[in-house]
Amino acid sequence: MKKACIIPLKEHLFILSDNLAEQLPKRVIELRKAAGLTQAVIAERLDITEGRYGHYERGFRRFPVSILPKLAEALGCSEADLIGTSEAKPKKRGPSSRLDQLAEKIGKLPRSKQNMILDMVEGAIDKAS
Numbered sequence: 001m002k003k004a005c006i007i008p009l010k011e012h013l014f015i016l017s018d019n020l021a022e023q024l025p026k027r028v029i030e031l032r033k034a035a036g037l038t039q040a041v042i043a044e045r046l047d048i049t050e051g052r053y054g055h056y057e058r059g060f061r062r063f064p065v066s067i068l069p070k071l072a073e074a075l076g077c078s079e080a081d082l083i084g085t086s087e088a089k090p091k092k093r094g095p096s097s098r099l100d101q102l103a104e105k106i107g108k109l110p111r112s113k114q115n116m117i118l119d120m121v122e123g124a125i126d127k128a129s
Contacts (some may be wrong), residue, residue, distance in 0.1 A: 020083065021059075021062050022059070023084065024062075024063055024082075024083065025056065025057050025058065025059045025063070027082065027083070027084055028056070028057060028063070028071065028075070028082070029057055031075045031077055031081070031082065032057075032075060035075055035076055035104075035107065036104045036107050036108055037074075037075070037107055037108070038108070039053050039054055039057065041107070041108075041111070042071075042074050042075070044111055045070075045073075045074035046067060046070055046071060046074055068082060068083070106118075
């Protein structure tokens with residue numbers, strides 16, 4: 001018999017089967033790669049070591065429930081998307097916009113370089129306003 005647990009996420013309660021521990025790492029890898037992010041970037045955003053994060057993704061350790069909101073934010077998705085309870089949204093057709101392509105490239109850079117670029121962009125927007 002499969003066990004189930006109830007997890008409160010923000011203002012919703014989700015009933016999850018015990019196989020979430022098997023599904024979550026696969027889902028996280030899929031979401032991380034779709035966002036063009038590395039394990040190192042996610043680990044930095046979660047303020048944990050890359051080794052520990054790698055253990056979570058490979059299933060050697062289970063993701064703590066307390067980390068799920070921060071993990072969803074780091075991956076740029078909702079908690080429901082993360083645990084697979086939301087409906088899949090159809091992807092927009094056609095090529096990515098130039099802004100989306102640049103955002104993806106920036107997301108792959110080290111955090112220090114990202115911050116430098118964001119400061120430059122914010123300065124340019126302030127001057128243009």
